[in-house]
Amino acid sequence: MVPDWWTLCWSVVSGVLVLAALRWYRFHTHFSRRGLPHATPLPFVGNMLDMALGRKSRTDLLIALYNRFRKHHYAGVYFFGMPFVMVTDPEIIRTITVKDFDHFTDHNDMINADRNDNLLQKMLISLNGKEWHDMRTTLSPAFTTTKIKNMFVLMKETGQQMVNYLSERTAEHKGSSGNDVLILEMKEFFTRVTNDVIANTAFGVRVDSLSEPNNTFYSMGRTITNMNALVVFGYFVSQKLMKLLNIPFLDQRAEQYFRSVVADTIKTRDKEGIVRPDVIQLLMQARRGELKAEEDEENGTSGGRRKRLTDEDVAAQAMLFFFAGFETVATVLTFCSYLLATNEEVQRRLQQEVDELMQKSGGQPSYEQIVGCQYLDMVVSETLRMYTPGTNSDRKCVKPYRLPATDTCPDGLQLEPGDGVWIPAHALHHDEKYFPDPERFDPERFSPENKHLVKPFTYIPFGVGPRICIAQRFALLEMKVMLVYLLSRFSLQVVDKTPVPLKIDPKSVALSISGGAWVGVRPRC
Template sequence: MILLLFGIAIIATLFYYYCIKPMSYWKNLGVQQTEPIWFFGDSWRNILRYQNVLELIDYLYYGSGNGRYGGCYTFTTPTLIIKDPELTKQILVKDFDHFVDHYLFQGSDYDPLWGKNLIALKGEKWREMRSILSPCFTSSKMKAMFKLMLDCAERFTEYFLSLSVAEQTENQAIPLEMKETFTRYATDVVASTAFGVEVDSLNEPNNSFYLMGRRVTSFGFWKAMRFFMNILLPKVCAIFRIRFLDDETMSFFIGVVEETIKVREEKGIVRPDMIHLMMEARKGKPKVEEGAADDETSISHVDVKTPVNITNMDIAAQAMIFFFGGFETSSNLMSFLAYELAADSDVQSKLRTEIEDTWNECNGKLTYEALLKMKYLDMVISETLRKWPVNLATDRLCTKPYTIEPAHPNEKPLHLKKGSYVSFPTYSIQHDPKYFPDPDKFDPERFSSENAHKIVPYTYLPFGGGPRVCIGNRFALLETKTLFFYLLKSFEIVFIEKSCVPLVISKKDFNLVMQGGNWLGFKSLKKGA
């Protein structure tokens, strides 16, 4: 009996120490916080499907007080929510050296494909890889990739024009689920620009690239559990080799990269893509950074005249995360953009007018320069990213002790230890009426030349900010602009009977997914086609 009681006492003590006590971390530091529950913290709201991901982010933003920052809990991990634009700039830019790394992505030897990608890399390893990859996204490289995107966009549009003729639906809308449809375009673009592989995901719906993209980005319950376990219990996952990515996924990406490298080396093939640049860096060939970055996002660049130790696994890891981003985030942006255009015919009509004017000015051949000059297209996409940011929140890990100095009389210095986790709720800030009046209204005029200056700096961060801003943001914008140029030149995007109006975000998914799918129609503008 005594041993039983002793055992119960030990279990109770451990439960209190590891599951209950952490929930008072911020309160003990005098920081306003949410109302977490033991072990799960605030994460239970999404894990148990009580709130969708947007509702959870809003809860953390408004439920942690009305100060410049507030406390919440990712399971048992104390998380500081940064709400003030000036403090956001301070952490992301001015004091970046204290917050170099991400927290939510853990590098590991037993899950190398996930642990060696640019987002997961830390410190100097990140700096080195970032400097190697940066030239992939300069103006000249974007212009070269634009030609590949153009082919994909034209093929995409021609497919549905042919479909409307074949099925005699030129006066009716072709019903489509937008997320699924746009992931096929994104698959073709990324396969071509990153891997040098030609894929046609509309005519070959079950091609391996598309199926693997679905596999990687499908965030079911057990995959989410593996993800959270690698965050919360990395040592346990290392012992039992619990990886986020399964063997089949790893084999696919490693196999494609190794085969691509082999063929290119044997046949001397050169393409303006990521794999080529990393192969060149491995040989020690110099590269020139074109187009200097602004002071707030620039980083020091390594001298690649000296060969860099890059393995095929390193290349596969970067290709995989690039594919992940192109497949998931870009298609999400396109899906929500299509919905907003269907919901606002005036915006769609105005955008189509700009497209037609640009097409005529180009004499029927779209150019890279002409596309980038389209101001209203840029405004429409910017507003889509404000209302539906591709990164709903971004995070940083405190890599050395840091003090947030008081800015108001009711504040006191807040000392953050090394390893502290801070989060920036992008979605909630971009929907705060204090910064964006009538935030639920889709209004591209917010980003017009007359109004853009009114936007408070660091309240609009759809791709993050500072030196760790999303490296592929220009790529995502370019592939989206290219597709919608051709799409709206030939089709009107409309609601159909199956459309969910207004849209509802699903509680069953851990990421941003429309409940019931995003069903819209493509209605051909070619009369009598």
């Protein structure tokens, strides 16, 4: 006779299997039950198998899904364990992100950590609803043009520090080899440069990560941004399991380091009355309610209630600024340097504009002069189109909403609170319908004569609507300052190690060049 405990175990296992089968059925048929065109998912990975196995980059996978469904205006895709409605129609994107924003105010909870002890969940990008709106209203005055202009001098310090380092290195290299072309892996190089910009402008810490490669600030920055691919994959598949296993998304030692940097800085400044034109100072002012709202037509946060910031809030927003300015800006500068090296005519024209700027300014360009560089803006804009660090963005439905009717959904699609929407920015940027010959680097797309031809909501490198990146103007200025200083003294060129043609690394979590972004840096005569 079978023992009773075997019967009990079998009953429990059978119950679990039935529940798992029911859950899989609901997940697998999430879109088919609504009559929506979709990509059939696999268990755990959804439509991301090639990405999970390192066979295809996230950008290439996104373009493949977009091309498969773009004629439908919107379709269903599965990002690991999360179903999303991918919207391919710019007019519907406009409606969701701007016109009917009150139905899509939140991001999806991709990493749902404990709000009480994780800075990640206190960052502006992670907040939802009124909590997000109040925080955005509080922070917006810190990121207006006037405030960013005040941080310009700190960016220039890092730009000068960068060219001084390169001058020394190229001179040493020529002395030892007779060749003044210094071969650099540009992602590593620019990561150190942007680290120093953020350290100086956000945390009030002066570092030189090129000359002092092992400084603590840079080491901790690399630790917290170089996310373990298995950890990221685990959180995408099952956040509950990762929390049960007590595996944090961010490195706890590095997170604690940045907490302490912010806390010590605030304490010192409060005690000694130190004032600097940096982000920490602005956040301290916001904490005291001293920041006054200025005109900020891009943020769309008028009428919100100011939130009283805690030290924890200040640390979280400083960390968000670090994430936004450290990895993403370094990525854009890396691809831009590669594109300039492989497109010599574009580089020559840009250097001509930079030379005229430096001559007029006596080598000390002003904020207005750099912002006014027309061709520089065209080059940066085209780089952002081709290689967008934020491959896609998302929104979460918070009120019942019906998407407009299409040929495949004649009655439209009913969305309920909790349903996710995907906005495939990178794929839109590579759609030949909006950008002819999209794989060609052509800054003329963004010339004064042509940029008005770009269809609205097809070029969205910083997101779109009220949840657009709050620090986009800071990021753009940082890129332009570094490029002006670099190209005023050096030229970029293809070397034997330069990967031609460029291929995106399918095994990297971040957008990066397969084989490394190796470029030659040569002093200008």
